[in-house]
Amino acid sequence: MGAVKTKRMPRAVREQQMLDAAVRTFGQRGYMAASMDEIAELAGVSKPLVYLYLNSKEDLFTACIRREATALVAAVRAGARPGLPADRQLWSGLTAFFTHTARHPDGWAVLHLQARTHGAVFAAEVAAMRAEVVEFVTRLILDAARDAHRDPDLPEREVAGLAEALVGAAESLADWANATPGVTVRHSAATLMNFAWAGLGDLMAGRRWTPPDDEPDPEAARSGLTSPVG
Amino acid sequence: MGAVKTKRMPRAVREQQMLDAAVRTFGQRGYMAASMDEIAELAGVSKPLVYLYLNSKEDLFTACIRREATALVAAVRAGARPGLPADRQLWSGLTAFFTHTARHPDGWAVLHLQARTHGAVFAAEVAAMRAEVVEFVTRLILDAARDAHRDPDLPEREVAGLAEALVGAAESLADWANATPGVTVRHSAATLMNFAWAGLGDLMAGRRWTPPDDEPDPEAARSGLTSPVG
16 A cells, blocks of 8 residues: 555546546535535545545536536437438437436436536536537438428528427426436437427327337336337 | 605515616626625615615525516416417417516526526525426316317326426527527527427428417517518
8 A cells, every 4th residue: 555556546547436426426415515525435535535636526516517518418429320310310319318317317417407506617517518419409400401402491590499499308308307207218208209300289189209119218128117108 | 864754665666676676687697796786776775775675695586586487487377378279379378488588588597597506495496486387388288188189199297298398498499599689589489389389390391380470579579670480
């Protein structure tokens, strides 16, 4: 033991352990109530080491926001499959989003509740990520409209509004899904597809968008629930 | 002048003036940066009087949140017209919502940005209002489904999800509309109607929901813009 051996431990690994513990603590207890003692204990390190690596509670929280934001954006980007028809692209993007938020409920709570509830600096971190997602969704909708050769029917400003609406709806549903027992990823994604793709008008008329059957429900195995949709 | 005359001034009127000034200051400067000096000056009263009536900056902010939340919920309720077909009910409810948020941008900023950014106590105040709106929208969708005699096609859990999606989309669009010059109420409401009622699928196929022509655009006179939709 001693200082030399401690310093030779891979710092990156230790930092990730601290961030794992911090995301869990911030997500479950809230930013204010979370203590550095608790985070250090959960990470299996001393409190001074957390301060040495991450500097302060504020900086630790900022590091959590950045890591979770990067992971969420990457998951959504990886979920979109450019070769597919527009509705299938949207379905796979939404499924990726709800899978990520369901698997990382503490990370989602950090991003969507905690970061926006404890000061403008943290809120700005999340706003930057959100702008990136809106930009990405705007591009998806524009591409879909272009594929349909109907660009003139969807002016750019309307597409920007549609992307804002879609992202806002997805955020709201992710909060709801994580707070409501028994709601599967497939359920959340199908609800939003029916809302966003088919529209309430089609739903009222008994016409619904049907999720493809050729892929497993990523949550089915975990929750043991059959999907209430599709 | 003197204490007696001051005390006989209607307290309710004074309080509303203080709340007007506070909503404007909190909405534009943010909760942290807003000073009680500034609020008192804008309200045309002394700072001690603000403290006498509203007790503290925290209590003043809470009073602002409650007043703005009550006004927004009342505006949305007043906008829904139970006798109309479902799409017209939704259209009039959305128009009422976007009209209110456009006319009270500082109130909306207090509710949707400031209150959720400065602590769990304030966030809980807004969460209560939001739950009321979601409940109201859930009821609207259920009634519409019942009118269409298609209840079995829309299980209650899916309706709850649709209401969350719709409210999240409307919140997101209201932020965007208030931050984007030239976006009219009719534009925001029509974008969300097309998204929520017709769905992206219909939009891609060139089928859009058309706003009724028999009502004036509540923002047209103010903004001088022609509506980019409908």
